[in-house]
Amino acid sequence: MKTLIVIPTYNEAANIIGMLDALRKLAVPALRVLVVDDNSPDGTGQLVEDYKLLYQDFVSVLHRKEKTGLGGAYVAGFTEALKSDADQIVQMDADFSHSPDYIPGMLAKLADYDVVIGSRYVGDGELDETWSWWRVFLSWFANQVTQKVLGITVKDTTAGFKAWRRATLQGVNVQRVKSNSYAFQVEMACLTERLGYTPVEVPIYFQDREEGESKVDVNTIMASAMQVFQIANRWRRITPADRATS
Template identity: 45%
Template sequence: MTDRHATGGAAGPSGSALVVIPTYDERENLAPVVRRLHAALPSAHALVVDDASPDGTGELADELAAADDRVHVLHRTGKAGLGAAYVAGFAWALERDYPAVVEMDADGSHAPEDLPRLLSLLRPGGTADVVIGSRYVPGGRVVNWPWHRQALSRGANLYSKYSLGVPVNDSTAGFRAYRREVLAELPLHDVASQGYCFQVDLTLRSVQAGFRIAEVPITFADRELGESKMNGDIVREALVRITAWGLRRRAAQLRGLLR
């Protein structure tokens, strides 16, 4: 999978955050999300990473970039998964002078109005290297999800937490902020996770690298327009990978004890 081209104005002004927004068929949602982002955080830049959406999302993103130099677009040649889109966006950010990089969905489920709270906790000056907008800490909640989606999400996060021994309540969350130094240090080149398992992967890598993670309560609202990208393949990938990571991590801990 290769990137075709990027559009947008000059990138990376000192002190601004870059919000990476992966898209595939999100034409109805993209413009409102970008408007809300800039209303909540006027200095932020947005990078739309579009995987050749057939509904014209990429073309709309180009129009937004032409009208606002805070909007940039990375066009990719096909649908390669959430993980690959974020890795491409992170690489783009690291080539420029952004001190913080944010993950945010394009479907409106993450409230841009919460971003100032997330970013305020990033070090230096804050208390964390990674800040997660969490549904499963006191004050966090989910609205408009059917019970089976909530059960699947809660179960996946509990399984991840105890299988991996990671002190994070919402490791599958896709609304998070990283200090630039975290992404520069993590070995992103070998991240193979494609679906929502990507979030667990980066959570685990951040913990293993010794970075401090904080969770901020948010309200997660299900999308009102468009279709969810969740499917059985994504769930199976997460189950297989998290189980393998957990076994590997526990085996390493056991070897350490035996030594």
Template identity: 45%
Template sequence: MSSKPSGPGARPAGEPVALPADWAATPLTVVMPTYNEAGNLPGMAEALMALPLPGLRLLVVDDSSPDGTGEIAEEHVRRFGPERMGVLHRAGKEGLGRAYAAGMQQAVADGAHYVLQMDADGSHPAAKVPEMLGVALATGAAVTLGSRYVQGGTLSEAWGVHRRLLSRWANAYAGTILGTRVRDITGGFNLWREDALRAIDLASVDSAGYSFQVEMKYRALRRGFGVMEVPIHFEDRTVGESKMNLMVQLESVTMPWKLRARSRR
């Protein structure tokens, strides 16, 4: 079940919510997969490190980017210190889902109480991270989503009509097949409590691509974990190229049916 929290969601997009000191110090790891994101990573790292969250740590999961993203990440580790940032280097590109699973497993093993999925392309607003953490702590939600499709959520004006309709259809498609009430089940800006990630068993997640987002939320709902949705503005990337391809799209179409069939066995 999902709902729109009231209160700080009405703040300007660039103004982070101020949390109580003990909440702000909560061990939170942002897991950020990268592949050829050299033009985006420095700005994202700066934005996250500037947040009033002393408990935040950034873990970059780089799939041997040819453009040197992994090396740039290491430079920022030296700048901010290993207690604030780390890099998980992987041998090659295996898909967004695999990268997230590896990073989230590492974050939980390192002691994070909450783990946030966040894209490196600038589409997810860093200023919303404190609010999402505050909602999670205030409500006890195991999963807090940065949602494009609850009241107050918006999309980049750069998105054309076709892309908007496709995104809406994908959410309706997966939600209908799986019988969920989550408004943004395909979204990738998701905050997880560590016990939910342990219960889901990341090592057993099948999805390699974007359908990872759907599979993870569905597994959480099936296990009875509470979900909240916080409205965000979703921006289009301005640097680099999307990683969406035909194989990823096909997996996204078939995965909801696989999950539904598996749940009925």
């Protein structure tokens, strides 16, 4: 079983090497990482190139000319991932909000499910303890509304920590995803269930970034929220017969 971890980065110089070191130490055989960097001004892409000189079988980097948002980076990264021989593909953030320690457990669950989602809203799943009660409420509420509007079972609709079977990612076909930012994750979650794939959520503790700066602002969050209705409308007629075949 070959595993590829796709990590989009924008100005993650303070995190990326630590993250690559942590992933390299995981007890996962045939593990590789693909970093998708949008020409980060802080030199993240070059840091990964330097790392690659030491561990060329472990890491590769896709350099994109400009920052077009998380969705665009994932479309490019997943397309590249499916060109490789990876059997399973993991997506995660570079800033340690998604702890690498969860990965072996998530991959094990892929034996029984089409996609495994690191979730803040099932079982012991939790948001950073420093979040104020209203921020926790707002996040939970936004995810609840999204789930209801889309009519899906997944509770953490904006989750960005997932392990995919190759066949699932192929069938979903990222080329048809139009949304960016959080809405990219929402549209993927919607397509996955509408196409009849079976997801499972495993609880994670989502820790706030300690290094580097946030790329998310209120405008981004509002824009993603508005897109939920467009997503529901766009895919209201899609069925498992619409799975992509290549």
